[in-house]
Amino acid sequence: MAVALAAAGRYVLSRSIKYHRPRGPTCFTGRCDGCLMRVDGVGNVMTCRAPARDGMHVETQNVVGSAESDLLSATDWFFPGGMNHHEMFTANKMLNQAMLKVARRIAGIGELPTRLVPDSPPREAACEVLVIGGGPAGLAAATQAALAGASTILLEETDETGGHLLAYPGGVVDERGRELNAPAVAEALTREAEAAGVRVLARHAAIGVYGDEVLAHAKDHVLRVRAQRVIVATGAHEGGMAFEGSDLPGVIGVRAACLLLRHGVLPGERVAIVGLGEWSDALASALRTRGAEVFGPFPEAEVLRARGRPAVRGLDVARGAGAGATTETLECDCVAIAPPPSAAYELAEQAGAGVSFSGDAFVVSANGVNGATAAARVFAVGECTGVEGLRVILEQARAAGDAAAASLERESANV
Numbered sequence: 001m002a003v004a005l006a007a008a009g010r011y012v013l014s015r016s017i018k019y020h021r022p023r024g025p026t027c028f029t030g031r032c033d034g035c036l037m038r039v040d041g042v043g044n045v046m047t048c049r050a051p052a053r054d055g056m057h058v059e060t061q062n063v064v065g066s067a068e069s070d071l072l073s074a075t076d077w078f079f080p081g082g083m084n085h086h087e088m089f090t091a092n093k094m095l096n097q098a099m100l101k102v103a104r105r106i107a108g109i110g111e112l113p114t115r116l117v118p119d120s121p122p123r124e125a126a127c128e129v130l131v132i133g134g135g136p137a138g139l140a141a142a143t144q145a146a147l148a149g150a151s152t153i154l155l156e157e158t159d160e161t162g163g164h165l166l167a168y169p170g171g172v173v174d175e176r177g178r179e180l181n182a183p184a185v186a187e188a189l190t191r192e193a194e195a196a197g198v199r200v201l202a203r204h205a206a207i208g209v210y211g212d213e214v215l216a217h218a219k220d221h222v223l224r225v226r227a228q229r230v231i232v233a234t235g236a237h238e239g240g241m242a243f244e245g246s247d248l249p250g251v252i253g254v255r256a257a258c259l260l261l262r263h264g265v266l267p268g269e270r271v272a273i274v275g276l277g278e279w280s281d282a283l284a285s286a287l288r289t290r291g292a293e294v295f296g297p298f299p300e301a302e303v304l305r306a307r308g309r310p311a312v313r314g315l316d317v318a319r320g321a322g323a324g325a326t327t328e329t330l331e332c333d334c335v336a337i338a339p340p341p342s343a344a345y346e347l348a349e350q351a352g353a354g355v356s357f358s359g360d361a362f363v364v365s366a367n368g369v370n371g372a373t374a375a376a377r378v379f380a381v382g383e384c385t386g387v388e389g390l391r392v393i394l395e396q397a398r399a400a401g402d403a404a405a406a407s408l409e410r411e412s413a414n415v
């Protein structure tokens with residue numbers, strides 16, 4: 001749905017809770033909250049995760065006017081230095097109660113649903129090895145565990161497996177050193193997992209690990225999976241960048257921009273790219289091929305601010321240094337940012353694996369060779385452990401699949 005809205009040029013989808021600043025999708029993968037809307041009477045639907053259907057009723061929440069022009073954004077003008085709502089109007093009790101009533105009306109992110117979703121009982125499943133995440137690392141780990149004889153389930157929260165490879169518009173080097181088209185590698189890894197007998201459950205998002213049980217959320221039910229070994233391959237997501245205006249709708253991640261291209265949607269006619277790296281280069285080249293005007297990629301240090309209201313319309317970048325430094329304003333309708341990836345470590349941490357600071361970000365503490373962690377039954381592989389490069393990721397993941405299956409054998413031999 002969010003992709004369809006972007007295709008229609010709509011990046012302003014919501015407003016921030018307190019100051020009603022314009023908000024829009026930044027990740028298109030369920031990792032921010034800029035795309036929350038009310039859909040067919042149900043509040044706070046993550047529209048980047050919801051399939052678009054003809055006839056849907058999609059509304060912006062908690063605005064007076066529209067997402068583009070919300071009268072409640074006057075709050076931002078009244079309190080330019082910020083608002084401490086904990087201490088406002090507390091001198092007089094009646095005034096304070098009146099203020100609380102007003103605050104409850106104008107703050108928040110939506111109302112209760114107009115229809116009840118019927119309860120459905122939880123479903124159950126069991127396996128020897130459960131893999132969380134269907135990106136390249138998860139697929140390779142699951143394949144290897146299944147080939148080693150373990151009954152293996154793989155949970156993938158999206159519609160399809162392949163992870164970031166599906167959207168990467170460039171070539172990647174596979175395990176045999178061949179440079180291949182990234183989506184083709186994703187497809188090959190998926191076929192390999194299916195052929196090995198992995199039970200792939202798409203549209204199942206793992207939401208908690210409790211001892212030897214993992215809870216997953218699907219569209220109309222929850223699934224409880226009892227697993228002897230868990231391999232966490234939750235990957236990484238794009239964080240933010242700290243420059244003025246980086247929260248404006250139209251400022252999106254480079255991976256998100258690549259995802260839009262994959263769906264045939266140009267993220268903008270004039271796109272500025274901030275942050276260096278292979279994703280930025282691949283995006284720049286893919287955008288040029290499709291006829292967009294591209295500025296950059298610029299190092300983050302050269303970027304001064306994004307401009308525009310309610311959505312991004314320009315980017316100020318510094319030119320030169322010292323006394324001769326100038327500012328150039330680039331007219332653009334999209335800014336794609338490439339911050340360092342932020343590891344999705346939460347499930348691994350909950351499962352008992354430690355987390356450590358890599359110097360750039362927090363990552364799951366796991367053996368770089370086979371994904372073993374401080375928790376005997378838990379392995380972690382891929383980007384969530386800070387490992388980079390497809391070849392290295394696949395090697396680590398396959399070793400983790402083997403190690404998980406082998407540890408089951410040792411356990412049953414001891415019994």
Ligand code: FES
Pocket residue numbers: 002024025026027028029030031032033034035036046047048049
């Ligand atoms: S959560 Fe939907 S765009 Fe980020």
